[in-house]
Amino acid sequence: xxxxxxxxxxxxxxxxxxxxxxLKLLFLSTVIGLALAVVTLLMxxxxxxxxxxxxxxxxxxxxxxxxxxQIFIIYHGLPQFEFIREGVLWPLLRxxxxxxxxxxxxxxGAYVSEILRGGVLGVDRGLHEAGKALxxxxxxRFIYITTPIAVRLAIPAYSNDFISMLKATALASTVxxxxxxxxxRTIVAKTFAPYEIFIAAAIxxxxxxxxxxxGFGLLExxxxxxxxxxx
Amino acid sequence: MSVIYGWLDEYFxxxxxxxxxxxVSLVMAVLFGLIGSAAKLSGNRIAGILAGGYTVVFRGTPxxxxxxxxxxxxxxxxxxxxxxxxxxxxxxxxxxxxAGALAIALVVGAYMTETFRGAFLGVDYGQIEAARALGISxxxxxxxxxxxxxxxxxxxxxxxxxLSLMKDTALISVIGLEEIVFVAEIATTVTVKPFxxxxxVAVIYLAITTVxxxxxxxxxxxxxxxxxxxx
Amino acid sequence: MGEEARVPIxxxxxxxxxxxxxxxxxxxxxxxxxxxRVVVCGPSGSGKSTMIRCINRLEEHNNGRxxxxxxxxxxxxxxxxxxxxxxxxxxxxxxxxxxxxxxDNLMLAQKLVRNRGKAEARERAMHLLERVKIPEQAGKxxxxxxxxxxxxxxxxxxxxxxxxxxxxxxxxxxxxxxMISEVLDVMIDLAQEGMTMVVVxxxxxxxxxxxxxxxxMDAGEIVxxxxxxxxFQNPRNERTxxxxxxxxxx
Numbered sequence: 237x238x239x240x241x242x243x244x245x246x247x248x249x250x251x252x253x254x255x256x257x258x259l260k261l262l263f264l265s266t267v268i269g270l271a272l273a274v275v276t277l278l279m280x281x282x283x284x285x286x287x288x289x290x291x292x293x294x295x296x297x298x299x300x301x302x303x304x305x306q307i308f309i310i311y312h313g314l315p316q317f318e319f320i321r322e323g324v325l326w327p328l329l330r331x332x333x334x335x336x337x338x339x340x341x342x343x344x345g346a347y348v349s350e351i352l353r354g355g356v357l358g359v360d361r362g363l364h365e366a367g368k369a370l371x372x373x374x375x376x377r378f379i380y381i382t383t384p385i386a387v388r389l390a391i392p393a394y395s396n397d398f399i400s401m402l403k404a405t406a407l408a409s410t411v412x413x414x415x416x417x418x419x420x421r422t423i424v425a426k427t428f429a430p431y432e433i434f435i436a437a438a439i440x441x442x443x444x445x446x447x448x449x450x451g452f453g454l455l456e457x458x459x460x461x462x463x464x465x466x467x
Numbered sequence: 468m469s470v471i472y473g474w475l476d477e478y479f480x481x482x483x484x485x486x487x488x489x490x491v492s493l494v495m496a497v498l499f500g501l502i503g504s505a506a507k508l509s510g511n512r513i514a515g516i517l518a519g520g521y522t523v524v525f526r527g528t529p530x531x532x533x534x535x536x537x538x539x540x541x542x543x544x545x546x547x548x549x550x551x552x553x554x555x556x557x558x559x560x561x562x563x564x565x566a567g568a569l570a571i572a573l574v575v576g577a578y579m580t581e582t583f584r585g586a587f588l589g590v591d592y593g594q595i596e597a598a599r600a601l602g603i604s605x606x607x608x609x610x611x612x613x614x615x616x617x618x619x620x621x622x623x624x625x626x627x628x629x630l631s632l633m634k635d636t637a638l639i640s641v642i643g644l645e646e647i648v649f650v651a652e653i654a655t656t657v658t659v660k661p662f663x664x665x666x667x668v669a670v671i672y673l674a675i676t677t678v679x680x681x682x683x684x685x686x687x688x689x690x691x692x693x694x695x696x697x698x
Numbered sequence: 699m700g701e702e703a704r705v706p707i708x709x710x711x712x713x714x715x716x717x718x719x720x721x722x723x724x725x726x727x728x729x730x731x732x733x734x735r736v737v738v739c740g741p742s743g744s745g746k747s748t749m750i751r752c753i754n755r756l757e758e759h760n761n762g763r764x765x766x767x768x769x770x771x772x773x774x775x776x777x778x779x780x781x782x783x784x785x786x787x788x789x790x791x792x793x794x795x796x797x798x799x800x801x802d803n804l805m806l807a808q809k810l811v812r813n814r815g816k817a818e819a820r821e822r823a824m825h826l827l828e829r830v831k832i833p834e835q836a837g838k839x840x841x842x843x844x845x846x847x848x849x850x851x852x853x854x855x856x857x858x859x860x861x862x863x864x865x866x867x868x869x870x871x872x873x874x875x876x877m878i879s880e881v882l883d884v885m886i887d888l889a890q891e892g893m894t895m896v897v898v899x900x901x902x903x904x905x906x907x908x909x910x911x912x913x914x915m916d917a918g919e920i921v922x923x924x925x926x927x928x929x930f931q932n933p934r935n936e937r938t939x940x941x942x943x944x945x946x947x948x
Contacts, residue, residue: 299630300676301669302637305648309669312655313662365756366793366852370807370859371782380806384797399527406529410641417532430539438528438536445527462796462839 243432244439247423251440254419257333261405261415264337266398269344276349281356291349298346303404306343311335311411332411340404347397355390356382388459395452399445406441416440471667474654481647482671484564488636488646492568492575496632499576504583505609518580525577530635533574538566538642567639575632582628586621587613619690626683630676637672647671704731707863707894708753713762715748715918722748723759724918730863735895737905737926740915741941746898749915750865753896754785767862783811786856790868792848794840794855801827801836804855812859819858826854830884846877850884857888864888866897900945906930914938 279291298306314320314329328334359382367377409418420437424430499521506518525533542560549556560566590613598608640648651664658664708730715723722745730736738746751757752764755771755778764771766781795803804823808814814822827833830850832843840848849869856864866885870878882904889895889908899905905912905926912929914922914937922929922938933939 297669297673300673300680302634302648302672304637304640305665305668305672308648308651309662309665313665316660316662360793362789362791362793363795366787366789366795367807368756369754369782369785369787369789370855371779371811372807373779373810376810380810381795385795388797403527403529406531407638409531417529420532421535424535424539430536430543434532434536434539438524438532441529441532442524442527446523462799462841464841 240429240432243427243429244436247420247433247436248440250423251416251419251437254414254416255440257408257413257415257418258402258405261333261336261340261408261413262402265340265344265405266401268337268341269348269401272341272345273348273352276345277352277356280349280353295346295350298343299350303339303343304407304410307336307339307407307411310339332408332413335411336405336408336413340401343404344397344401347400348394351390351393351397352386354393355386355388358389359385384459388456391452391456391459395449395456398448398452402441402444402448470658470660470663474650474658474664474667477650477654478647478667478671481645481650482675484644484646485633485636485671485675488564488568488571488639488644489633492572492632492636493629495569495572496575496579496628499572500579500583503576503580504587507580507584508587522577522580525574526581528574530571530574531638531641534567534570534638534642537570537573538563541566563639563642563644567636567642567644571632571635571638574635575628578628578631579625582621582624583617585624586617589620590616622683622687622690626680626687629679629683633676633679634672637668706730707732707767708896709763709765710749710752711763713749713752713759713764715745715752715757715759722918723752725762726918726920728913728920728923730894730896732862733892733894734910735889735893735897735908736911736913737909738896738898738913738915739900739902739905739941739945740921744915745918746915747867750867750896750898753863753865754782754787756787783859784862785865786859786861786863787865788849788852788856788867788869790871792840792845792852792872794848794852796840798840799836800832800838800840800843800851803840803851804858807855808858822858823854826857827851829857829887830854831880844877845873846880849873849877849881853881853884853888863894863896866895866899868898868900870899870901902930902946914941916941 276291276294279287282288310329311332320326320329329338363381363385364377367381372380405415406417408415409421412418414422416437420433424433427433503518503521506514509515538560542558545559545561546556549559594612594616595608598612603612636646637648640646640652643649647668648665651661651668654664655661706729708728710726710728713723713726714721726745726749728736728749738750740746748757752759752771753766755764759771767784769777769781771777771781794800795806798806801820801823804826805816805819808819808822809816812819824833824836827836830853832847832850835843835847835851840851843851853864853869869885870881873881878901882901885895885897885904886908897904897909909926911923912926913920914929914933914935916937922933922935924934929938930942933942
């Protein structure tokens with residue numbers, strides 16, 4: 237067995253071609269997922285069963301099943317129905333890229349809404365009371381007191397979820413998308429040098445996870461600048 | 468709906484495979500987590516660096532990629548090694564079951580390393596001093612004083628890692644393990660009812676994760692029983 | 699104040715409060731006149747915190763009437779907000795907003811509730827920080843301050859809203875002993891300027907020197923209410939005597 241370091245170095249530029257799709261998937265599903273998460277969170281906090289139950293059901297379904305299965309249901313499964321194939325969403329759901337964005341966004345929405353809820357519940361009750369005692373209205377308390385503190389509390393968990401999302405984009409290769417993992421699998425099929433090629437891909441992923449982790453670390457430090465260090 | 472009945476046997480066997488992978492993988496992941504966290508806390512520089520590298524690599528690489536590397540990589544290695552002894556051997560690969568179980572155990576073990584480390588550090592330092600004052604050796608302190616207290620702190624995260632592990636088992640279908648996603652693929656080619664077939668997979672996963680969630684909740688209640696106040 | 703007629707500003711009539719089966723307040727009657735300083739004391743669990751938290755409706759009472767500065771506290775949100783604008787509150791655990799610098803803690807409600815401009819709010823904030831003698835801390839985070847300093851910021855934050863009444867819920871209980879006097883000094887200054895104050899505290903020295911009335915509560919009831927001289931010299935009720943002997947014995 238030979239281990240060809242040059243093959244690793246040579247394959248990295250090819251791998252970068254798949255990077256575009258990986259990052260596009262990550263960006264779109266993060267943004268859409270965050271929007272879904274906020275809506276779901278507000279539904280859960282509303283306290284009205286007509287809003288909380290659907291939100292909880294949505295979270296339950298998407299946290300309880302593998303993302304791979306979600307992608308397969310949306311990509312392979314939905315075309316089983318006539319009304320999907322003739323519906324307005326068909327141009328989106330016909331493409332593997334659209335399906336992956338839908339699946340990853342829905343998944344992120346469910347997870348992130350729970351993370352944000354954890355942040356909101358972590359805000360000290362005394363601060364609500366102080367806000368009330370000063371006569372701040374409920375929306376004002378939510379915007380100026382709860383939100384900034386909840387966001388700070390949620391960042392570590394959110395950063396983990398963001399990294400999970402990056403890793404989940406690799407599943408797009410299972411529905412023929414040429415993301416980074418997809419490109420790597422194609423090269424391996426040609427060269428049959430799995431160690432070199434897959435490790436090259438792993439190195440590129442690691443660079444990104446490391447960078448994102450650093451970024452979130454800095455963000456967290458900035459958001460926590462008012463917290464006592466030794467506490 | 469009746470199309471499902473013809474496939475119930477296959478789904479059932481697929482589900483037992485899922486549970487077997489899960490069991491084997493969980494044992495390995497806990498071992499990796501304990502070894503990793505002990506290495507990180509040992510104060511030994513080399514052990515610390517190795518454990519640090521382990522967690523960075525396996526938390527930062529997509530699970531799918533890790534599975535592909537272990538499966539195809541081990542096949543190449545095994546074939547080369549055995550051809551050195553007997554040139555007539557054509558090709559050897561390790562079964563997808565073991566490759567997949569090892570791969571997801573490595574990933575989840577990396578997460579558990581961090582969880583266990585945090586939990587060990589969460590145990591009051593006075594406990595260690597008290598054990599020391601009684602003349603208990605470091606190793607025995609680790610086993611009898613720190614471990615039992617650490618479990619309680621690690622449980623919530625540990626539960627989440629178990630759920631991830633369970634959902635990661637779906638990925639092993641990509642390297643040909645005959646579990647439920649694989650069954651759904653075959654069933655789809657025969658029945659042309661992809662949504663129905665993958666929905667069954669989702670329901671099975673949902674059922675298993677629900678049971679797991681309830682089990683973890685029960686364990687947490689048990690672990691915290693000494694904290695319940697008498698009123 | 700002058701020699702105006704005594705104007706009741708806080709009136710509690712037959713106020714009851716339940717937490718589930720547990721009755722925390724039993725038929726509380728209390729009148730506080732404008733400019734009066736009332737100290738409330740009693741053993742823990744006696745309902746004293748619950749009572750003053752009812753006055754700005756952090757707790758809702760179940761029965762009876764509470765009228766504060768002409769507004770009756772009912773479910774009506776407009777009245778609740780009107781009362782909260784006019785009543786300042788200081789908590790045992792400070793409850794400063796940790797994500798805002800000291801001066802921003804003082805400015806937030808001024809901007810949002812009083813609709814003051816930034817410059818005006820800042821000027822008012824700095825004025826009050828000077829009054830509690832820590833203007834130099836304006837740019838710091840609350841976590842960088844000592845407990846006594848944090849509580850003085852909390853008092854200044856409440857005063858920024860120009861309240862007619864100040865409520866203090868055990869303002870010195872969470873402080874180290876050496877920091878208690880700096881907070882009490884600020885409160886004494888406030889009392890001398892004629893602020894209407896209701897103070898839940900065990901600082902009997904403070905009660906003796908500034909209170910117009912001392913109220914003793916036990917098991918959800920007001921047991922005794924008298925001017926401090928009378929209260930400390932001739933406690934009438936057995937429970938009051940027992941409490942005073944415990945708290946003054948050391």
